[in-house]
Amino acid sequence: MIEPRPDVRLEDAPMQPVDCPSCGAQVTARKSSWDQTTVQWTSPALAQCLERRRAVEESDRPNRRAFPGCPALREAVREAAVRGILDVQSGEPLKTNPAQEAHP
Amino acid sequence: MTRNDEIRYIEVDAGPRRFARGWHCLGLARDLADGKPHQVAAFGQKLVVFAGADGGLNVLDAYCRHMGGDLSQGEVKGDEIACPFHDWRWGGDGRCKKIPYARRVPLRARTAAWPTMVQDGMLFVWNDPEGNAPPADVTIPRIPQVDDDRWTDWIWYETVIEGANCREIVDNVVDMAHFFYIHYSFPTYFKNVFEGTSAYQYMNGDGREDVRPATPSKNNPAVLGTTSVAAYHGPSFMIDEVTYHYEDLDVDTILINCHYPIDENSFVLQYGIIVEKKDGISDEDAELMAAKTGKFIKYGFEQDVAIWKSKARIDNPLLCEEDGPVYQLRRWYQQFYVDADAVTPEMTDRFEFEIDTTRPNEAWRAEVEQNLAARHG
Numbered sequence: 001m002i003e004p005r006p007d008v009r010l011e012d013a014p015m016q017p018v019d020c021p022s023c024g025a026q027v028t029a030r031k032s033s034w035d036q037t038t039v040q041w042t043s044p045a046l047a048q049c050l051e052r053r054r055a056v057e058e059s060d061r062p063n064r065r066a067f068p069g070c071p072a073l074r075e076a077v078r079e080a081a082v083r084g085i086l087d088v089q090s091g092e093p094l095k096t097n098p099a100q101e102a103h104p
Numbered sequence: 105m106t107r108n109d110e111i112r113y114i115e116v117d118a119g120p121r122r123f124a125r126g127w128h129c130l131g132l133a134r135d136l137a138d139g140k141p142h143q144v145a146a147f148g149q150k151l152v153v154f155a156g157a158d159g160g161l162n163v164l165d166a167y168c169r170h171m172g173g174d175l176s177q178g179e180v181k182g183d184e185i186a187c188p189f190h191d192w193r194w195g196g197d198g199r200c201k202k203i204p205y206a207r208r209v210p211l212r213a214r215t216a217a218w219p220t221m222v223q224d225g226m227l228f229v230w231n232d233p234e235g236n237a238p239p240a241d242v243t244i245p246r247i248p249q250v251d252d253d254r255w256t257d258w259i260w261y262e263t264v265i266e267g268a269n270c271r272e273i274v275d276n277v278v279d280m281a282h283f284f285y286i287h288y289s290f291p292t293y294f295k296n297v298f299e300g301t302s303a304y305q306y307m308n309g310d311g312r313e314d315v316r317p318a319t320p321s322k323n324n325p326a327v328l329g330t331t332s333v334a335a336y337h338g339p340s341f342m343i344d345e346v347t348y349h350y351e352d353l354d355v356d357t358i359l360i361n362c363h364y365p366i367d368e369n370s371f372v373l374q375y376g377i378i379v380e381k382k383d384g385i386s387d388e389d390a391e392l393m394a395a396k397t398g399k400f401i402k403y404g405f406e407q408d409v410a411i412w413k414s415k416a417r418i419d420n421p422l423l424c425e426e427d428g429p430v431y432q433l434r435r436w437y438q439q440f441y442v443d444a445d446a447v448t449p450e451m452t453d454r455f456e457f458e459i460d461t462t463r464p465n466e467a468w469r470a471e472v473e474q475n476l477a478a479r480h481g
Binding site: 004005006007008009032033034035036037038039040041042043046060061062063064065066067068069089090 | 245246247248249297299302304306333334335343344345358419420421422423425429430431432434435438449450451453454455456457458459460461462
């Protein structure tokens, strides 16, 4: 059987580690821009996630019973990007609102 | 003149030599449980589907183990399928129950019977190249809306796709941009999540003013936008929950998009629709809406098919940052093509990918404006 190929976009900019301060889960992430996010979990990280352990809200809809994602991790990935620990490939500055720009 | 080593070449790995492990929907039970044998070409074989007098649906290899008669040309007698050649009777469990002209049935008179499941009006068959029974935790989610009077009955379509491997359709789940160019939608939010045997797609979209009716009316209202959660549960069965947002109400629909392989180079694509009957909407209007949605989806698939038929297989797609996770989807999909004990964590570990739609949306807004200007010009 042929091995799955790696994403060509990772050749020059691979996934980087990010830790969630909320539960300590270690994932790898990548941001091509401020609004794009890739997250690769492992099963130990998923087992550690506190949000994951919370029951997903009951639903009679077949696709709404799945874990939609961890808000704490989402924040952690963004924080890592803001602090420069996680690269943002587009090189664009972080969008700030005009009021903040006026008072640097 | 460009030097050869600067050209990017399309690479094609050997195609899969087997068919995916998993539950495959063969169609609506109501269409197959009519007391007649149905021939189904699937997984490189010929199968016979029949419901016995007990009403249970069975799937057997179509060729009689006696002299090779085609059971799908035979007749249902009692709970068994009778071969048209010598009237040997086969039960849904694959065992020969009776040979009317023989004193007894010979030893080893057993043919291939496929594990089946009827759920929410659909017949599923379990395919496993290793011959194992379906694990208890590999299931298709229930769709309780099917039995709910406040929802319409299934509208169901089936079409045979020649000249393409079924893996082409699975790529669609991550392909955001094709939804604009092929399906006339306008994705504004797009995220994929893969975990275990499921692959999710969360997509919100705006209505396309350039494909809307020029003058919306009561019977032809303008869709302002859509909210959709779609997921493959296993290799071939997708449930898509789509809410259509209109000016004065939201309408919920549940779409099925499923397929089964005929062979390595053709497959049967099926899709079904049920629509919620909202208060204030007559049953007729809800049915009409289901039929209209079906037509729109059919049109979309026809456009897909035209692409599939002429495109090349490409195992090294060149992606831009605004594309979805094609490689990771294929890595997820591969779990269904290896032995169960060869499935690796990287195929099933949770993976999330959210696209930045800023730039695509700028480009598409401009294109929609152009189309509108051309229409009015």
